[in-house]
Amino acid sequence: MDPVIVVGAGPVGLALSLALARHAVPSLVLDSTDGNPPPRAARSCVLRPDTAAVLPTLPGLRWRSWRTQRRAQQVDTVDLVPEQAPVHIEQHALERTLRDALAKEKLARVITDSHVDLLEQDANGVTAHTRGPSGTWWRGSYAVGCDGARSMVRKLLGVRFPGRTAVERHAVAALRVRLPWEEGEYDKDGVWEQGSVGSALLHRDPGGVPGEVTARPLPGGRWRLDWLLSPRGDLVTPEEMLERVADTLAVWSEEALKEAAKAVVPANGGPAGAGRRGAGAEDGGGSSGIGPYELVDTGVHTAHQRLARHWRVDRVFLAGDAAHLTGALGVQSVDEGLRDASNLAWKLALTWHHGHGAAAETLLDSYETERRGAMVARLRAVDQALPVVRRGGGLRALLPGGGARAHLGLLTDGHLGRGLLGAPPAYARTPLAPARASVDEVPVGTAPGAPVCDVPVTAADGSQGDLHDWLGGPGGELLVLLVAPGTGVWDSRHWLTAGMMPELASTVAGLPLRATLLVTESYPGAAAHTVLAVRADGHLAAAFPAGRSGALRVCAEAVRGGAHS
Structure with missing residues (x-):
């Protein structure tokens, strides 16, 4: 098949191309610049820990704490352990890191000085034209507009971009x-x-x-x-x-x-x-x-609030600032755009590798359902908080305690990635969840559709690391995590042949998508011998008792957009 065309080489476009390469999907990045982003220390971004975890090692700085103060009085201090600390990095340094990582990927290609001015679609793919002395046509299977707030892709699609400036x-x-x-x-x-x-x-x-x-x-x-x-x-x-x-x-x-x-x-x-x-x-x-x-x-940084009416038009998608504008009350626009890339990459990969049909359409449509729904909730939360934080209106009705502490607490949430203004979204109403009663789900410390906790894990080949190390492509489109206390003291070749492991390993190998089996000593809120099915973007698909091979197959079919048993 043809590569995926990524229009725009900002952090979102570069991260999407890198994620596609890790899912074994070729991509072509059409970069309107010369490939050398100017250094601007005043143009920086804050990345949440789970967002930064799936990127290459970044030359940023993690915060030790966040202090809030009113006049000369300290109001609050939030101490941050490394795994909970945001990463503050200049945007040009983030882009350079992603470009360096892409240069090592054989499946990714960045074309500089390429301004897209025409986009055409047919039943089999997308054709993009870049202007120049002679003009160049590029053929792709899909296209993603990551070309910023003034997105040419969005304009060519005729998608409205309403909101407030x-x-x-x-x-x-x-x-x-x-x-x-x-x-x-x-x-x-x-x-x-x-x-x-x-x-x-x-x-x-x-x-x-x-x-x-x-x-x-x-x-x-x-x-x-x-x-x-x-x-x-x-x-x-x-x-x-x-x-x-x-x-x-x-x-x-x-x-x-x-x-x-x-x-x-x-x-x-x-x-x-x-x-x-x-x-x-x-x-x-x-x-x-x-x-x-x-x-x-x-x-001078000006925060707008806008949301594209549609994020998918047939084979073309929108991501990052081309799809949404945020930034008020500490909401981080680059971080939200990177979540778009993480959500879309594995879905394009599944479709690219396994063909089309109703399941593929459901899978691709879920990108807009999940990510646009999350941004609607985020922008609504900002709209509700703005009069509280900036003008004090309705404060006591909305927040216990009131006063400056409550104002600053809301701003802290946005900056640190907590609460309605900053916490990672949970895709509770995703079309990729197993049908109700089709899987005997059990409760764990993570709600279905929410991001999973980063716990130490061991793979079937004996390699060890943290759960997030397998996200973003290396582990495939689905991670199957077994909670098995005591396995940490055994060599993997012993526990792989014991108990329920042979059946579970065989089931994982036969799933209709690329999956990786991992084992952990414990997971918050999970009983021993619980299986967690984790999507490639780190969100929990379902949790159920081990030994339920049918439940795992149903969950995998749901994740790939297929019919539920």
């Missing part, structure tokens, strides 16, 4: 600076060396002045600072940007000086402040914890 607007500055709460040390040349993790801050009304600023660490001793602006205000001049930076750093410096004064150790029983200073409160600029700064990059 300028829901939120932020002034953005990237600095190289040492902030008071940052961990690290100076090298022998006096250059500050940042640690491998950092603590982010959301500050409401800094210095008593109404407003909001977030400080999020990046690799290389840099920080991204975002100031909330009025949605439709005037342009931000360079002078105004410098003033914002100076005023914010002055507030944090003053707060650090006050904290340092509290750490003064009285000498000979004298009054506080009369003795020597505590650690980290040296005289001079070091006493504030903020040294000289370098302004690396600036910009």
Whole structure:
């Protein structure tokens, strides 16, 4: 068959092509740029842990904690363990990492300076035309428009893109600076060396002045600072940007000086402040914890809310910003686009490898059902939260406690990937679930359709790792996970021939899609000898008792869009 045509070489298009290659599907990425994204430190993205887990190793920085503060008072601190910490990375660095990974894939090809201006479909595939001196025609089995908010693919399909503009607007500055709460040390040349993790801050009304600023660490001793602006205000001049930076750093410096004064150790029983200073409160600029700064990059980020009416038109799909625009209240648009790619890749792969028919149509239609449904819920949650967070309307009716703590709690959810504003979606009403009563399902700690927990697993060949290591293509379109306490102390060649394993292994080998059998010592909320069927995008298809070969076959048929028994 012809390759899948991916239009657009941003993070979503590149990640989709990489996922297709791992599912043994060839792809052709039509890149309208020269392939060298300009470095922009002020253009960064935050990836949730489960999203980052299926990508190549990223040169980003994980947050150690997230602090919220109002004026000089700390409201809350959320400590983050590595497996729960978001990854903050510049977008050009993310794209470069994905391009480098694609360069090693024989099934992926990126064509630069290729502007798509025509798209045609027939019963067997898609033809795309890229403009140039002579023009070039490209033939593919399917096409996916990952070409951003001004998507040419969406326009060629005639799909409407309704929504709201300028829901939120932020002034953005990237600095190289040492902030008071940052961990690290100076090298022998006096250059500050940042640690491998950092603590982010959301500050409401800094210095008593109404407003909001977030400080999020990046690799290389840099920080991204975002100031909330009025949605439709005037342009931000360079002078105004410098003033914002100076005023914010002055507030944090003053707060650090006050904290340092509290750490003064009285000498000979004298009054506080009369003795020597505590650690980290040296005289001079070091006493504030903020040294000289370098302004690396600036910009203005405007968050829109739009949703394409359709995400599939026959053999052409939309993903990422071509399908939806988000970004208000900390919702991460790149992360949502990468979820589109993860959801679509394995479905295209199944159809590409196993032909067409009613099952394939159900499978491909489920992409729009699941992902568009998830984005409808996300945008609705933002619409409901905006008046609460920005204007205080209806707060006490919606949230217990009220006040600044509740406002900042909602913003924390968006930034950290929690709650309605940030948590990964659960596809509870997916058409790919087994028909009710067709499978004797058992409850586990993950609801059907929700993302599975990342637990240590062992494969049939004895290789070990975490469950997420097998997602995104390496494990196929379905992972079959058996909860079997005690297997960790045995060599796989022993437990593979014991008990129910031979029958389960034989069933997995005979499923109508590429599947991998894995074993784990335990899974949250699951009893021993429970089998979990996990889709390639990490969402739970079903859980049932081991020894039910028929249930596993029914589940596999449902996942591939087939008829339910």
